[in-house]
Amino acid sequence: MAGQGLCSWERGFGDLEEEEGPPPRSVLDDRGIEQLRSFLPADHERWQATADAGARSYPSSSGPIGTETASPLRLRMRSCDFHCRRSMEIEWEEPGGVQQSWSSTQDPLCGWFEADALLPSNARNIRVRFWVQNLMTAPSPVCKVDRQNGAIWAAPKEGSNENQIEEILFRTGPQDMGGVDAVFELAGGAATHCYVWRAWNAGRDRSAALLAEATTAAEASADADDCNGFSSISALGGENLFVESWERWDDLDTRPTPEKRPEVLAAADLAAPPGFAAGDPVLYCADTTARLVAAASALQEVRRRTMKSLQELDQSLTGQWVAVNSANTMSAGLGVAAAAALFLAPPLTFGLAVSSAMVGGGAGAGDALADHVNHGDLRQQLSRDAWNTFAVAELEKEWLWSRRNAARAFRVSGAVGEASEHEDSGNADLAVYTAQIGTSVAKVIAEAVEEAALVRSIGAAAAEATAPAAARVLGVAGAVVSVGIAIHGWSTTKSLQATVRRKIEELAQASLRSQRWLSAVGQLECAICHCCVH
Numbered sequence: 001m002a003g004q005g006l007c008s009w010e011r012g013f014g015d016l017e018e019e020e021g022p023p024p025r026s027v028l029d030d031r032g033i034e035q036l037r038s039f040l041p042a043d044h045e046r047w048q049a050t051a052d053a054g055a056r057s058y059p060s061s062s063g064p065i066g067t068e069t070a071s072p073l074r075l076r077m078r079s080c081d082f083h084c085r086r087s088m089e090i091e092w093e094e095p096g097g098v099q100q101s102w103s104s105t106q107d108p109l110c111g112w113f114e115a116d117a118l119l120p121s122n123a124r125n126i127r128v129r130f131w132v133q134n135l136m137t138a139p140s141p142v143c144k145v146d147r148q149n150g151a152i153w154a155a156p157k158e159g160s161n162e163n164q165i166e167e168i169l170f171r172t173g174p175q176d177m178g179g180v181d182a183v184f185e186l187a188g189g190a191a192t193h194c195y196v197w198r199a200w201n202a203g204r205d206r207s208a209a210l211l212a213e214a215t216t217a218a219e220a221s222a223d224a225d226d227c228n229g230f231s232s233i234s235a236l237g238g239e240n241l242f243v244e245s246w247e248r249w250d251d252l253d254t255r256p257t258p259e260k261r262p263e264v265l266a267a268a269d270l271a272a273p274p275g276f277a278a279g280d281p282v283l284y285c286a287d288t289t290a291r292l293v294a295a296a297s298a299l300q301e302v303r304r305r306t307m308k309s310l311q312e313l314d315q316s317l318t319g320q321w322v323a324v325n326s327a328n329t330m331s332a333g334l335g336v337a338a339a340a341a342l343f344l345a346p347p348l349t350f351g352l353a354v355s356s357a358m359v360g361g362g363a364g365a366g367d368a369l370a371d372h373v374n375h376g377d378l379r380q381q382l383s384r385d386a387w388n389t390f391a392v393a394e395l396e397k398e399w400l401w402s403r404r405n406a407a408r409a410f411r412v413s414g415a416v417g418e419a420s421e422h423e424d425s426g427n428a429d430l431a432v433y434t435a436q437i438g439t440s441v442a443k444v445i446a447e448a449v450e451e452a453a454l455v456r457s458i459g460a461a462a463a464e465a466t467a468p469a470a471a472r473v474l475g476v477a478g479a480v481v482s483v484g485i486a487i488h489g490w491s492t493t494k495s496l497q498a499t500v501r502r503k504i505e506e507l508a509q510a511s512l513r514s515q516r517w518l519s520a521v522g523q524l525e526c527a528i529c530h531c532c533v534h
Helices: 030-038 044-050 202-219 224-236 263-271 281-344 346-413 425-439 441-465 472-491 495-520
Strands: 073-079 085-094 098-103 115-119 124-133 168-170 181-187 195-201
Touching (some): 073 085, 073 124, 085 115, 115 346, 168 181, 181 202, 195 202, 263 281, 263 346, 281 346, 281 495
Parallel strands (some): 073 181
Antiparallel strands (some): 073 115, 085 098, 085 124, 124 168, 181 195
């Protein structure tokens, strides 16, 4: 079952059998692991020298053995006004020095005023810039302001008359692997006056909390020398300990807060600590398999919750659709009555026209407000689902890495003959891209629906309100417009609802693929209660 943008473990277990490597841990008991290890060379350094990028060197930011797996990095752009178009540009470096870039303008599903980006947890040297444009100017970079001093423009660099460009950096130091979950809110009424009004890294808050836990554990240790490095940090405390110079968000009520880490990572860490068996290629492969199986099972539960929420949202949108179209039909009826009154009873025209405008305008305004609320709920659900999917894609990379290194160890020992290594390197990248655009898939559609609903309500109200003062021809035209709006509403499905239904279908298909893979590795789920059948 191949499909674009799917993790390789979702493509079906048959595809995975093409890759070299031992079977998953769920198929291996302790005896099987010992038998596989017996094929390895007695000299432990022999396989390590052959696998020059061995399992112990997998580029992960999970930290030392026993710590929790790092969450994917998230960068979000928000706008406090709609005066000009904005975009977010990101550049980063992946292990091995591979340079990557992302632009919200190249992603057709990102909006001009909101954009979300997910990066691998081991990304380094991250650089974030913003661009702005309006209908009359070409794109230009957003200039830097001093958010600690009233957001005044930063002074030009020495020897230059141009303003500094706003450039926010993450993980530039050799040991800097702190969490990143940053929000940037832009403001400004023109291309030359747009700036980053406020910014905050909630991921840094979570890193500080983890460090505080480590400090407490170290200080409680009997060996005082082990906690000397934490004592000064523990004494300082406070959430603003690691605040960067570019961070400023005074409103505590709206300041981004650390979100709960992806459920799939918690499940993976519970199944096996990250990097616990990295010195043994067989056990390392078995542990990464156990972690991936646990994460995939947790992802199934996340998807079920997401689908349930989307189905409830679909029902709510259906009720909203009926209510709005009923109101528009009533508005059209009053508009037709007002047009007829122009000829039969002119004194009644004004009252009927005002009633039609009030009903139509109220329906449109209520529809726009409900769409705004539903849009927020949809974005939150899809963002959570995408974050977990992205995390599973990273665990899959580590799993494939461990399988390749275990296969190399077997080849060194002569237990496995030479065979062609099939490397499906595009699968994880496609999965990452799918998760990334999934975060914003409904965002732009919902914004378009909000704008369309607002324009529709204003147009209907204007057409109906002019009937009393306009000529009879305009009165008839207003009635025709009202009838057209009512007919169009009953004969079409809202764009937001169509997006919700499409997403439900996508999640259902992805859930079936994951269920097939899990059953192939011995994790068969009951179709009724979704518990594991042993």
